[in-house]
Amino acid sequence: MVPLLTSPIDVEREEARRQAIRELLGPEYSKESLVDRLWRNVNQFTGDLLDQESLGAVGSVAARAALLVIVIVIIVSLLLIARRTAGGGASRAKGIFGDRRLTAAEHREAAERLAAESRWAEAVRERLRAVARDLEDRVIIDYTPGRTAGELAAEAGRALPALADELSSAARVFDDVTYGEVPGTPEAYGIMRDLDDHLRAARPAPAGRAETP
Template identity: 30%
Template sequence: MIAVLTCEAPLTPDEEEARDWLLKELSRVEYSEAPSPVVRFVEAIIRWFTEALSWKGQGAPPISLILMIIAIIAIAGVIIALILNPIRLARKASRTVFEEEASLPEATEAFDQAVASQDWSLAYVWAYRLMVLGLDEHEVVSSTPGLTAHEAARAATRVVPDMGAELAQHAREFDAVRYGHSSMTRDQVEALRSFTRQLLPACARAKERS
């Protein structure tokens, strides 16, 4: 028996279907003669870098190489500024506790002299310094010149978080006195000294538990 193979007639679209197929085919990216703006931009950047990097050191360097070097320097400058400016601003926002190293006896003597002369603003400054020296003894901070009032407060807050609000307040008051924006009273000096007597034992207990 001979099998008879049958085949269907080839698909022949009508006029409307043929037009739709043609429009769909021509709309593909391959047939677009003009590249998109993004493609043109990328191609321009590639040509710019290729021209800049193709210089072999003979004759005057191409303008593209000079512009690329300037761009790299400018970008590096922006990055450095973004990194360093917050650090500088943080330093300016808070006064340093000590301009030079001071021992606990020296700070105590200076505090007593300020109290005797009733210079409560100066007494407050030395009271804060005594607090920082006490924190140094408990290895909470290092009372070296350059340490700011807020850095000391934040370091102590990490050890005794419950006292963070008072530490921040005393740091702000220290800065206000050091900037000359404010003057302190005897009650404020006594409040700082009383707070210090609570803070240092609390730090010692926290250190023992850690």
């Protein structure tokens, strides 16, 4: 039998891949961001596709077609991420209230109206705004423009420790439906409504005493 000969190009390519694998196992890649990892994997994949040109005209056409699809997908994904990041960043910068300033009663009324129309995500937002405004009006928390739901939960939880867990849960629900694109539900609105009722009946605990709702 005639021994199979390995071309120098194949040997160099295989050695390069082994070196790349050893490099990726290094500690500097353990903290690599998801975007960097994705970009590196795409580059490696496209490089493998382009290597198919050695298979002839059919492989070359298939590689170029696949590469074009990958480029289009990457561009569309980056545009969607940029749009979502810009929108979420702008919304978070405005805090819970955005550009609106209503009374607690007005926010509460709006929340009930939206809930009656099954517009749950909007109802969730309005009810937490009612909670925040009510706490500010009662001077349980300070008026702070641009306050986020998490900051509201942390500050109010210190003043009303018995409701701290409930406040944190409500903040997560608010963030999920506002920034995380999680659909609003009757259950989510129920969390906000119950929190609002409990807070309206609660009083800050005197120093050194536990607060009871």
